[in-house]
Amino acid sequence: MMAERNILDSLGSGLLVLDARDRVSFVNRTLAEMLHISAEECVGRSAGEFAVLMSRFALPAALPRFDWPEAFGSRDIEWRDGETLRFFREDSAPLSAANAAQGGAGNGRVFAYHDVSHEKAVDRMKSEFISVASHELRTPMTSIKGSVDLILSGFAGETSPEMQELLEIAQKSCDRLVRLVNDILDLSKIEAGQLKLNLERLDVTEIAVRAICAVKPLADKTGVRLRVDRPLPLPIVEADPDRIEQAITNLVSNAVKFSPPNAEVVVELSSDNLWVQCAVCDQGVGIAEKDLHRIFGKFQQLSEGRRRGGTGLGLAITRGLIDEHRGSIWVESRVGEGSRFIFRLPIAAPPSPNTPALAGQAAKP
Amino acid sequence: MKLTRVLVVEDDVDIQKVIRMSLKLRGVSDVVLVETGADCFERLGSFTPDVILLDVMMPHMDGYETCRRLKQDAATREIPVVFLTARVQKADRERGMKLGALGYLTKPFDPMTLHDQILALLKEHSAKNKEKDGAADA
Numbered sequence: 001m002m003a004e005r006n007i008l009d010s011l012g013s014g015l016l017v018l019d020a021r022d023r024v025s026f027v028n029r030t031l032a033e034m035l036h037i038s039a040e041e042c043v044g045r046s047a048g049e050f051a052v053l054m055s056r057f058a059l060p061a062a063l064p065r066f067d068w069p070e071a072f073g074s075r076d077i078e079w080r081d082g083e084t085l086r087f088f089r090e091d092s093a094p095l096s097a098a099n100a101a102q103g104g105a106g107n108g109r110v111f112a113y114h115d116v117s118h119e120k121a122v123d124r125m126k127s128e129f130i131s132v133a134s135h136e137l138r139t140p141m142t143s144i145k146g147s148v149d150l151i152l153s154g155f156a157g158e159t160s161p162e163m164q165e166l167l168e169i170a171q172k173s174c175d176r177l178v179r180l181v182n183d184i185l186d187l188s189k190i191e192a193g194q195l196k197l198n199l200e201r202l203d204v205t206e207i208a209v210r211a212i213c214a215v216k217p218l219a220d221k222t223g224v225r226l227r228v229d230r231p232l233p234l235p236i237v238e239a240d241p242d243r244i245e246q247a248i249t250n251l252v253s254n255a256v257k258f259s260p261p262n263a264e265v266v267v268e269l270s271s272d273n274l275w276v277q278c279a280v281c282d283q284g285v286g287i288a289e290k291d292l293h294r295i296f297g298k299f300q301q302l303s304e305g306r307r308r309g310g311t312g313l314g315l316a317i318t319r320g321l322i323d324e325h326r327g328s329i330w331v332e333s334r335v336g337e338g339s340r341f342i343f344r345l346p347i348a349a350p351p352s353p354n355t356p357a358l359a360g361q362a363a364k365p
Numbered sequence: 366m367k368l369t370r371v372l373v374v375e376d377d378v379d380i381q382k383v384i385r386m387s388l389k390l391r392g393v394s395d396v397v398l399v400e401t402g403a404d405c406f407e408r409l410g411s412f413t414p415d416v417i418l419l420d421v422m423m424p425h426m427d428g429y430e431t432c433r434r435l436k437q438d439a440a441t442r443e444i445p446v447v448f449l450t451a452r453v454q455k456a457d458r459e460r461g462m463k464l465g466a467l468g469y470l471t472k473p474f475d476p477m478t479l480h481d482q483i484l485a486l487l488k489e490h491s492a493k494n495k496e497k498d499g500a501a502d503a
Contacts, residue, residue: 065400131454135422138451139377142473146383148475178473180451196455 014088014113017095018063022047022108024103029114034079058088063111076116076193088116107345119258123192130188134181141181145174176311183313187298190320197240197324204276205207205230207241208267211248218253223262226252230269235277238348239325247321250314251280251341257310258339275327275344287333296330318343366491369418370395372414373477374405374421374431375449380472384449402426403502404409406434409441416467416483421450422439429464434466446489449474 014031018024027042032361035042035053042050047063050222054063058076072093079086081171091114092217095107095280111195148157148171150165189195212226219226248267255265259282266278292301299312322329322343367434371393375381379397388396399408401423417435421428430446435441445467458469468486470479 134453135451136473138381142451143377143379143383145473146380146387146476150383150386150390153390153477154387172474186454254373 009148011116015052016042016111016113017108018047018111019108024050025108032301045198077113077183086115087120088113089116121317127192128189129196130185130235134185137181140175141178145171146255148174177197180311180313182312183317186317187313187320188325190317195320195324197243197244199238199240201236201238201351202241202242202244203234204237204239204345205234205269207239207244208248208269208278211245211252212267213253214220214245214249215256218270220257222256222259224256224269225262225264226256228267230256232271234269234276237346239345242343243321244325247343248278248280248316250318251343254310254314255280255282255284255341257341259284259330260284271347274347276342276347277342279340279342281338281340283338286335287331287339289334292331292333296329326345367486368415368480369410370414371397371416371418371483372405372408372412372430373398374400374402374416374423375418375420376400377420377480380420383476384479387429387479390430391480393480402428402431402434406441409444414444416447417446418449418483418486419446419466421448421452421461429460432461432464432466437459445487447486451494 001335008026009029011028011030015026015028016024016031017026022046023048024042027039029039032042034057036052042053051063057079059080060075067258072091074089074091077088077090079088090111092109092111094109097352117317137246148167151159152167152171208228208230214229216226251306252267259265263283265283266281268277268280268281270277296315298316313330319329322345325345327343329341329343331339331341368388368391371388373381373384373396374479375384375398378400379478381400385398386398395414396412397408397412399405401422403426405417405419419428419432432446432448435446437445446465447468447470448461448466449470449472450461453470453471462468467490468482470482474482
């Protein structure tokens with residue numbers, strides 16, 4: 001037992017064990033030192049008392065509640081000790097099944113506190129670099145795109161058909177470069193957990209209609225018809241309208257790109273007790289089963305997507321956006337039969353009396 | 366409403382040229398180009414534009430600070446400011462708009478529609494002002 005204690009005290013991460021009655025049964029030396037008290041002083045305290053101790057340093061301080069006892073949890077916390085600010089990742093898990101067998105149900109939880117300050121700093125530097133690089137790239141792109149657009153407009157005189165064709169290639173490539181820079185910036189924010197969502201209570205139908213309007217000029221080029229199919233009114237979700245529009249626009253424009261001329265792309269909206277579901281369905285080439293697992297990865301576009309000016313990041317961003325909303329996304333597809341990209345968002349809890357009504361409702365007297 | 370006099374505050378000379386040509390294409394006769402916020406204030410002593418097109422990332426005084434000072438000074442407060450910048454993030458846009466800008470356009474821009482975008486912002490601003498004046502009169 002002594003040897004085990006020494007091992008746990010030697011760990012660089014803090015450890016805390018709560019027993020079945022939510023009382024502290026163990027704290028290792030690392031966590032005790034973080035709290036500036038001895039491990040013995042911690043043992044026997046209730047989870048609530050321990051949270052008060054933590055609150056001197058940690059934000060958020062309270063230990064997370066688990067209504068589902070088997071759940072594993074992970075969250076980031078800030079740790080302020082005087083002038084020093086550090087970041088910890090708190091991982092928590094139910095005590096193991098072996099212990100559960102000895103002690104019956106509800107055996108408590110173990111919490112581990114890992115110092116991730118260095119990772120945070122690296123993440124921040126990476127994010128800043130991408131942000132600065134994106135700004136710096138835009139300046140030459142503005143000159144190139146502006147010059148090419150102006151020449152193509154005839155402003156600088158007539159161009160021969162060959163010149164026209166070459167300039168159109170330059171214009172198309174420049175537009176693609178702009179999309180790529182935008183997508184890299186978006187994805188880096190999502191991956192760094194820096195995406196700020198402006199959550200509103202909203203009906204996904206309105207967002208789907210807006211997304212379809214945005215993609216219509218692209219669809220018109222090949223005669224692809226766009227339609228929203230919503231048999232019943234949808235429950236309200238809590239989401240960032242711009243980001244959900246971005247997700248649906250990505251899916252619909254992908255569907256259009258992979259559809260044969262004059263085909264139809266349908267956005268099917270439905271719901272059950274827990275979720276609002278949005279499925280973007282096309283009659284395109286479909287995706288081979290071997291490619292399905294990598295379709296949401298970065299730069300994993302199929303050759304057709306690259307040919308059509310895709311950046312290879314659209315689906316990775318879409319998945320990131322849906323994940324940020326605590327939703328889920330997947331694809332169903334068969335070669336030659338088209339694809340269905342489906343995402344779900346959790347239905348919002350009923351509004352509290354202080355929650356403002358939706359804009360449409362607020363206008364009514 | 367017609368757009369005739371534009372002051373462009375932009376430190377990249379190539380982008381200055383593209384802006385000038387795209388406005389000239391749509392008949393804007395008087396486009397004055399300056400490279401810094403300080404030059405902007407100096408030029409405003411003798412030139413009153415319909416709109417100031419303002420970059421953000423410039424040496425010494427950035428576009429946000431330039432806009433803040435323009436809106437603080439009674440002599441320049443009423444001149445509409447439209448940002449034209451490579452800073453595309455939501456927080457950047459919000460910061461610019463909070464400083465009293467009329468609009469926030471991002472780079473790369475479409476030189477064929479730049480004039481129309483600025484004009485649309487000016488018209489919207491003018492309509493709002495008329496509405497406000499009407500309400501005040503009533």
